[in-house]
Amino acid sequence: MRKSVIAAPAVIGLVLALAACGGGSSSSSSSAEAAPASSEAAPASSEAPATEGGSVAFSYGNESAGIYPIVAKPAAAQAESRGFEFLEGSANGDCDKQVQDLENFVTQQVSAIVVLPICGVEPVTPVLAMAKEAGITIVGYSQPVPSGDGAIVYQNVAGAEALAANAIDWYTNEFTGDKEDFSWVLYTYDQCGQPCTDRTDPIRAAITAATGVEPYEAESVAEDTGQKALETLLQKDPSIDMVIGINDAGALGAYAALAPLVKDGTREASELYVAGMDGQTEALELIAEGGGEGGIYRASGALILDDLGRAVADLPIDILQGQGASTLELPYEIVTTADPARARAIVDTYNSLTQ
Amino acid sequence: MSTTQAFTGVGIEAEPLRQRLPLWLLRNGIVVALLVEILFFWSQSEKFMTVSNIRLVFLQVAIVGIIAVPVAFLLMSGYIDFSMGSVLGFTAAIIGMTLDGGSSVLVAIGAGILAGAAVGALQGAMSTKLTFSPIIVTLGFFVGVQGLTFVITDGKMRSGFPEAFTAIGQGRTLGIPNPVLIMLAVFALGWIVHTRTRWGRYTVALGVNAEAAHRAGISKTRIPFWIYVAVGVASAVAGLIAASRLDATPPTLGDGTEIEVLAAVLLGGVSFGGGRGSLIGVLAGVLFIGLLNNGLILLGAPPFWVRVSSGVALVVAAGLTALAIYIEKKKQGTST
Amino acid sequence: MSATPIDTDTVADVTTSLEVCDIVKSFGAVKALRGVSFTAHAGEVLGLLGDNGAGKTTLVKCLAGILAPDSGQILINGSRAHITSPKASRSLGIETVHQDLSLIDSLDVAGNLFLNREEIRGPKLLQWFGWMNQPQMRRDAKATLDSLHINIPSVRRPIQRLSGGQRQAVAVGRAVAWGQRIVIMDEPSAALGVEQTRLVLDLIRQLQHRNILVVLITHNMQQVVEVCTRAVVLRHGTVAGDIAVGPESARDLVDLITGAV
Numbered sequence: 041m042r043k044s045v046i047a048a049p050a051v052i053g054l055v056l057a058l059a060a061c062g063g064g065s066s067s068s069s070s071s072a073e074a075a076p077a078s079s080e081a082a083p084a085s086s087e088a089p090a091t092e093g094g095s096v097a098f099s100y101g102n103e104s105a106g107i108y109p110i111v112a113k114p115a116a117a118q119a120e121s122r123g124f125e126f127l128e129g130s131a132n133g134d135c136d137k138q139v140q141d142l143e144n145f146v147t148q149q150v151s152a153i154v155v156l157p158i159c160g161v162e163p164v165t166p167v168l169a170m171a172k173e174a175g176i177t178i179v180g181y182s183q184p185v186p187s188g189d190g191a192i193v194y195q196n197v198a199g200a201e202a203l204a205a206n207a208i209d210w211y212t213n214e215f216t217g218d219k220e221d222f223s224w225v226l227y228t229y230d231q232c233g234q235p236c237t238d239r240t241d242p243i244r245a246a247i248t249a250a251t252g253v254e255p256y257e258a259e260s261v262a263e264d265t266g267q268k269a270l271e272t273l274l275q276k277d278p279s280i281d282m283v284i285g286i287n288d289a290g291a292l293g294a295y296a297a298l299a300p301l302v303k304d305g306t307r308e309a310s311e312l313y314v315a316g317m318d319g320q321t322e323a324l325e326l327i328a329e330g331g332g333e334g335g336i337y338r339a340s341g342a343l344i345l346d347d348l349g350r351a352v353a354d355l356p357i358d359i360l361q362g363q364g365a366s367t368l369e370l371p372y373e374i375v376t377t378a379d380p381a382r383a384r385a386i387v388d389t390y391n392s393l394t395q
Numbered sequence: 396m397s398t399t400q401a402f403t404g405v406g407i408e409a410e411p412l413r414q415r416l417p418l419w420l421l422r423n424g425i426v427v428a429l430l431v432e433i434l435f436f437w438s439q440s441e442k443f444m445t446v447s448n449i450r451l452v453f454l455q456v457a458i459v460g461i462i463a464v465p466v467a468f469l470l471m472s473g474y475i476d477f478s479m480g481s482v483l484g485f486t487a488a489i490i491g492m493t494l495d496g497g498s499s500v501l502v503a504i505g506a507g508i509l510a511g512a513a514v515g516a517l518q519g520a521m522s523t524k525l526t527f528s529p530i531i532v533t534l535g536f537f538v539g540v541q542g543l544t545f546v547i548t549d550g551k552m553r554s555g556f557p558e559a560f561t562a563i564g565q566g567r568t569l570g571i572p573n574p575v576l577i578m579l580a581v582f583a584l585g586w587i588v589h590t591r592t593r594w595g596r597y598t599v600a601l602g603v604n605a606e607a608a609h610r611a612g613i614s615k616t617r618i619p620f621w622i623y624v625a626v627g628v629a630s631a632v633a634g635l636i637a638a639s640r641l642d643a644t645p646p647t648l649g650d651g652t653e654i655e656v657l658a659a660v661l662l663g664g665v666s667f668g669g670g671r672g673s674l675i676g677v678l679a680g681v682l683f684i685g686l687l688n689n690g691l692i693l694l695g696a697p698p699f700w701v702r703v704s705s706g707v708a709l710v711v712a713a714g715l716t717a718l719a720i721y722i723e724k725k726k727q728g729t730s731t
Numbered sequence: 732m733s734a735t736p737i738d739t740d741t742v743a744d745v746t747t748s749l750e751v752c753d754i755v756k757s758f759g760a761v762k763a764l765r766g767v768s769f770t771a772h773a774g775e776v777l778g779l780l781g782d783n784g785a786g787k788t789t790l791v792k793c794l795a796g797i798l799a800p801d802s803g804q805i806l807i808n809g810s811r812a813h814i815t816s817p818k819a820s821r822s823l824g825i826e827t828v829h830q831d832l833s834l835i836d837s838l839d840v841a842g843n844l845f846l847n848r849e850e851i852r853g854p855k856l857l858q859w860f861g862w863m864n865q866p867q868m869r870r871d872a873k874a875t876l877d878s879l880h881i882n883i884p885s886v887r888r889p890i891q892r893l894s895g896g897q898r899q900a901v902a903v904g905r906a907v908a909w910g911q912r913i914v915i916m917d918e919p920s921a922a923l924g925v926e927q928t929r930l931v932l933d934l935i936r937q938l939q940h941r942n943i944l945v946v947l948i949t950h951n952m953q954q955v956v957e958v959c960t961r962a963v964v965l966r967h968g969t970v971a972g973d974i975a976v977g978p979e980s981a982r983d984l985v986d987l988i989t990g991a992v
Contacts, residue, residue: 104542106550106646228698259698263552263645264637268455272692275448276440289645296641300565322552322645394549405876406885407869593849593861596842600835607833610797611846612818670837723891 093123094151096356100181101131101138101158107345110393114349122357124151135159142167145176152177152356154192161185179356190359190366192351194343196238199372203315203341204246206374207284210313210338211251217281217311219251224282225273226255227266227290227316239286239317247284261286266293282313288323288340291316295326299333309334317341319375321390327375328383339376346389421722422671424715425662425679428708432683436690443693450572456685457574458483458633460678462656463663464585465625467677468595470665472619473602474522474529478514478536479630479656483649485544486511487634491553491644500559508631514540515627522623523616537653544646554643564639574636581629586674594618603670658705659684662712664719671716683708747773747808747824747912747944754803756789763789765968766803771961773912776935776945778955778976781965782988787948788830790965791917794946795827796820807912824911830918832902836891840883841865841872843890844905875908879934895922900930907934914938915946920954932958952981964988 096119100108112128119126127150129141138158145153146167153176157164165186168178172187180191211222226244229236248254256277258269266285270293274280283298285291295314301307312334316323319342331337351368358364375383409415420427436443462479469476486507493503518536522529566573589595597618600608609615633652638644663680665672684705691701749771756764764786771777781787792798794805796817805812807823814820820827834843850864850871872886881904883897890898899922906914916935920928935958938945947959955962955976962980964972964987972987974980985991 104545106545230699256695257698258692259701262647262650263641263643264648267641268688269692271451271455272689275445275451275689276442276693276695289647292643292645293641296643299642322554322643405873405881405883407873407887408885409887410885587862591862591865593847593851593863596838596849596863597847599837600846603835603837604833607831607835608846610795610817610827610829610833612816612821613847 093125094360095125095127095148096152096154096353097127097129097145097148097150098181098352099129099131099138099141099145099153099155101129101156102133103128103130104132106394110345110390111349111352113393114346115352118350118353119357122353124353124357126353131158133158135163139163139167142171146171146174149174150176151360152179154179154181154352154356155185156181157183157185177356177359179359181352184367190355190368192348192355192368192370195369195371196235197242199317199341199343199374200239200242201246202372202374203284203317203339204243206339206376207243207247207282207313207315208250211247211282215281215311215313216308217279221279222251222253222282223277223280224251224253224255224284225270225280225294226257227260227269227283227285227287227294228257229259229261229286236286243284247282255284256280260290260293262289263293263296266290267296268293270294270297281311283315285314285316288316288318288320291337291340292320292323292326295332295337298336302334302336309336312336313338315339315341317372319343319345319373319386321387324375324383324387324390327377328380328387330380331377335377337377339374341372342375342386343370344373344386346393418723421715421719422664423673423676423679424719425664425676425683425712428711429679429683429686432686432690436686436693440690440693443690448689448693450575452682452685452689453575453578454572455689456681457572457578458637459652459655459659459684460578460681461574461581461633461636462626462629462652463659463677463681464581464674465622465629466656467585467660467663467665467672467674468589468598468622469619469626470660470667471589471602471670471672472598472622473605473670474619474622475533475667476518476529476623476626477533477653477657478518478540479626479633480649480652480654481537481540481544482511482514482627482630483634483637483652484646485514485540485634486631487638487644487648488544488548488553488646490635490638491556492548494556494560495553500557503560504635507635508628511627511629511631511634512624513627515624515630516620518627519620519623523619541650548644548646550646552643552645556639556642561639561642564636564641574640577632577636581632582674582678585677589674598622599670655684658709661716662708664712664716666716680712746942748806749913749944749946750804750806750809751790751794752804752806754790754793754800754805756786756793756798756800762968764793764800767965767968767970768803769963769970769973771944771946773942773944774939775960776939776947776958778959778962778984779946779948779965780950780955780962780984780988781971785965785988786968787965788917791827791829791915791946791948794820794825794913794915795829821909823913825913825915826906826910828902828906828914828916828919830921832898834890834898834902837889839887839889840876840893840901841869841886843901844868844872844875844886844908846905848909876904879904879907879937880930896924896927899923900927903931903934907938910938910943913944913946915948917948918950919947920949920951928954952984955984956981966990 098112098115116126129138131138131141135158142153142164153171155164168185168187171178178185178188180188183193184191224247226240228240244255256273258273260266260269270283283291283294285294291314298312302309314337319340323340324342326332326337327340348370351370355368359366442448466476489510490503490507493506518532521527521532564574568576597608597613600613601615601618605615634649637648659680660677662683663672663677665677687704688701691704752768754764754767767790779787789798793800794814796814796819799815805814812823835846845868850867851858852862852864869886876883881900903919920931923931932954935945935947949955956978959976962974962976962984963970964984974983
């Protein structure tokens with residue numbers, strides 16, 4: 041009953057952060073060769089890079105994923121604006137193909153490579169060593185890589201703490217139910233290891249400390265499992281007040297379980313708080329519209345993907361030009377129903393990039 | 396061999412219950428396991444045996460149960476399918492996009508079911524008439540159809556469907572959730588077809604001894620082809636229910652469903668390689684997994700235990716089936 | 732569809748003739764049949780004899796629609812029979828008892844007797860649903876087996892719970908019950924004891940009286956002499972001899988089979 045995490049653009053943050061644990065299943069979308077995203081991407085085997093500015097090559101490994109253009113287009117624009125050519129891989133979820141992409145980049149003598157190792161670091165270690173020897177700057181995407189000169193990572197812990205703070209703020213100031221009777225749910229996904237526990241541990245710790253109540257826990261990173269898990273937990277405790285998902289997809293499932301109860305008056309909207317992490321488009325859309333039924337989908341800890349895209353160009357170029365730090369920690373932004381316009385703006389940006 | 400005695404006429408009665416029951420229980424060990432499971436959770440949690448919880452478990456297993464019926468036939472006939480989850484997601488996506496485009500609920504449902512039937516027919520034709528390896532064909536569809544779902548949806552979820560649509564999955568008739576009624580109807584139909592019609596008989600015959608069935612004039616490909624179509628249609632109905640219940644069609648919908656379905660069917664005593672199995676066992680298998688997930692959450696077991704115990708249950712089921720076959724063989728040996 | 736199995740007393744109203752004309756069948760480089768021809772008529776019991784590998788079973792499979800001959804023709808009552816499938820063979824009135832019996836182990840005796848000939852319930856419009864009339868089939872199965880004097884504990888016992896001899900009896904009984912023109916038996920008494928062998932030979936005589944052509948494959952010369960009226964001997968895929976069988980034929984037949992003449 042494994043969830044093919046990486047195949048789901050719905051699980052944005054996980055896709056980005058958990059390549060190492062979900063890599064094997066990424067081939068599930070490899071057949072989507074004709075995805076719109078890669079159609080205008082410069083093929084990896086195109087002509088040699090412009091000598092004056094140099095070139096940045098990006099191997100995302102799963103170029104047919106729906107979110108890819110949201111990252112790749114801003115990256116390409118940023119590289120261009122700084123006088124660099126931007127090259128893209130076309131592995132589409134295939135481990136061997138990603139190594140080939142990287143070999144091509146080395147042969148073309150690109151200036152820098154940014155790589156998300158979709159099948160873990162082992163398969164790409166030799167080719168990255170070769171690239172290093174050829175004097176190419178190497179940046180890991182979502183995790184540090186061997187021979188790397190730098191890495192783009194996410195502030196998972198800080199982001200989780202910020203989301204927990206928002207939840208606690210709601211509990212303290214807006215929750216209208218009986219605080220003695222407060223109960224909450226945390227969706228986890230332990231099989232992916234640290235990148236996941238970096239999200240769930242701080243949330244569990246902070247909210248437990250603030251409310252004095254330990255969460256019910258269930259495993260979910262998808263809408264349907266999130267719905268089923270909450271339905272079952274509501275049998276155990278019909279007065280659950282809060283659900284925090286390790287990602288938005290699971291939280292959206294919890295929302296689907298609660299929305300009918302709010303609608304038919306079984307539950308009071310002011311006693312309910314649902315939130316997830318990632319900044320998945322559907323979650324942001326819901327927040328932009330006021331949080332859905334009764335406004336209960338209140339927040340998402342969002343990675344701003346176009347910022348991430350710009351970093352894909354900026355970090356290697358900064359390293360090449362000898363400026364700035366070698367590691368870029370991308371922050372999460374807590375997007376809430378208090379500022380639906382912000383959610384709308386992000387969604388609009390994403391939509392314009394995927395058009 | 397001891398037929399030297401005088402001819403006395405052929406019996407027409409079934410063997411006495413006391414001879415058949417042990418064999419039936421051996422083959423349907425899952426029914427006993429299900430009872431034990433229910434008693435266990437009942438003794439451990441007072442929330443377990445409540446009307447609303449049992450109703451919920453039936454509701455939650457409806458999707459797996461609906462697909463499990465034709466898949467049981469498929470295994471009985473000696474074939475296999477791994478693509479049900481992908482087809483579920485694909486048909487749900489088609490329904491979601493059709494509704495999103497402003498079509499009526501009936502048109503959307505029709506489009507989804509037609510798509511499911513078409514995918515089933517394609518796999519069926521390849522696996523039976525064209526004699527491709529069913530394992531490879533359906534694994535290919537498992538991957539390919541999932542990819543296709545992302546292509547047609549652009550990876551985007553559709554949501555906010557008309558009430559007439561969400562009522563299918565969320566509504567109740569006579570107090571029973573509609574998906575449960577649909578599942579029970581599918582099981583009843585499956586049971587009738589399996590035990591009362593020639594088609595069920597031919598399915599079993601093909602699985603037990605395809606050559607003998609062929610020599611009796613039964614086509615080796617015709618029935619399995621239509622079972623593949625039925626699996627596609629059932630996956631579409633399950634996709635329709637999932638989309639209606641969620642009021643959304645995420646492109647990942649249905650991920651992992653194929654494993655749950657196969658686990659339930661195998662737990663139910665249907666074996667790979669064909670022939671064996673009953674629909675009652677399959678229903679018990681479906682409920683066993685549903686109650687396991689439900690009960691462990693109610694007990695507050697750590698999430699990974701749900702997966703560990705599903706795995707253990709499956710391995711135990713495989714052992715039970717092997718034991719049943721062993722004991723039957725032994726009995727047979729002594730009777731000749 | 733002929734709805735019920737025979738009334739084992741009726742005599743076939745047509746006189747059947749079977750003509751096998753120059754049948755050739757190869758498996759790769761191996762020529763199993765190199766142009767086999769013979770003619771047989773209803774009322775005869777034709778022994779089809781030959782050593783192992785002579786081509787007997789291949790010829791049976793051609794008549795049963797399991798194998799298609801490379802060339803040659805099969806004529807029934809003078810007109811060409813296109814036996815392209817087991818179904819076609821059955822609908823021409825040919826029944827075959829295969830060496831491996833071809834029963835479905837998990838089905839009961841009645842289910843096997845009526846396999847692909849189930850009695851269907853309900854109005855014409857619902858026939859496609861295939862709802863079987865099982866009580867009727869059981870009664871008919873019992874009546875048929877009783878009339879053939881085949882001794883089985885119950886028509887509801889699954890084949891897998893029968894002895895080898897009982898299984899053989901069911902397979903033979905099925906062919907005898909449904910045979911309309913031609914019944915082919917490939918080693919029907921292989922697993923049988925003395926008493927049951929007697930039963931099979933009785934059944935063959937019954938068929939003969941019903942004016943049905945029987946083609947019997949066996950290695951047992953005593954049986955041949957006892958029931959066969961004529962014998963065709965195959966050797967290396969060709970007809971080595973085609974002789975009338977009398978009480979004194981055993982010796983000649985063995986010579987033909989082994990190639991001593």
